[in-house]
Amino acid sequence: MGMDITVVTADWEHLAGIPADARLDALTDAVCPDSCCDRCEEADRAVPGGWVGQRGTPWCAEYRFFGTTGTYAWHFQLAEAWEDLRPAAAPALREALDRFLGGLFWYGPDRWAGAEPDDWPRPAPGFPGDPAPWRPEVLVLASPDEVAALARAWEAAAPRLEELREPFAATAARRPAWLGTFDIAGALLREWGEAVTGAGERGWGLIGLPY
Numbered sequence: 001m002g003m004d005i006t007v008v009t010a011d012w013e014h015l016a017g018i019p020a021d022a023r024l025d026a027l028t029d030a031v032c033p034d035s036c037c038d039r040c041e042e043a044d045r046a047v048p049g050g051w052v053g054q055r056g057t058p059w060c061a062e063y064r065f066f067g068t069t070g071t072y073a074w075h076f077q078l079a080e081a082w083e084d085l086r087p088a089a090a091p092a093l094r095e096a097l098d099r100f101l102g103g104l105f106w107y108g109p110d111r112w113a114g115a116e117p118d119d120w121p122r123p124a125p126g127f128p129g130d131p132a133p134w135r136p137e138v139l140v141l142a143s144p145d146e147v148a149a150l151a152r153a154w155e156a157a158a159p160r161l162e163e164l165r166e167p168f169a170a171t172a173a174r175r176p177a178w179l180g181t182f183d184i185a186g187a188l189l190r191e192w193g194e195a196v197t198g199a200g201e202r203g204w205g206l207i208g209l210p211y
Contacts (some may be wrong), residue, residue, distance in 0.1 A: 003072040006031055006141050006209040007018040007063045009199035012144050014059035016127045020134050030057040063195040077179045078188055080105040084174060088167035092207055096157035098113030103150045104140055151200035161186055
């Protein structure tokens with residue numbers, strides 16, 4: 001068993017109106033609502049991937065990754081793959097993916113130099129009524145402004161991903177078989193691009209719940 005991840009986008013203004021100590025419970029209830037009826041349950045299971053609107057929760061939506069079975073290991077390994085690929089990437093592509101992945105689940109190039117940030121996740125801006133910055137135990141935490149910056153980084157990187165195919169093949173032996181091909185890794189990266197883009201189009205924030 002390992003850690004899972006559930007990625008959701010949420011209306012930041014609505015979230016700001018929920019007391020800080022109740023926000024994670026509200027998000028959990030939105031993503032995992034009580035059973036309604038067999039028809040609703042079947043409709044929910046019929047969505048294999050992509051955006052899923054939550055029943056009765058217009059301020060929140062879940063993004064389901066098509067092939068990861070919910071486990072966080074896929075995303076961790078994608079970050080590890082980027083560590084291998086960075087030296088081979090052209091400067092502009094490297095900068096764009098550093099910004100994109102660094103705003104999601106990659107700790108940055110100094111991770112193994114002991115410079116891993118000790119304030120992760122960063123406090124979420126945009127909640128002025130909180131007595132202290134909101135810092136939940138989540139895997140991803142990006143405000144709408146941060147999502148917009150991630151979307152711009154993805155827009156710059158997406159057309160150039162094919163440049164990474166050859167260096168990815170050269171380092172594939174370092175990764176598990178289930179993330180051993182560029183097509184699989186690229187598909188997962190594009191799904192993150194879709195998640196960020198969808199959140200940005202709504203003007204909402206992005207959160208990775210650790211379950």
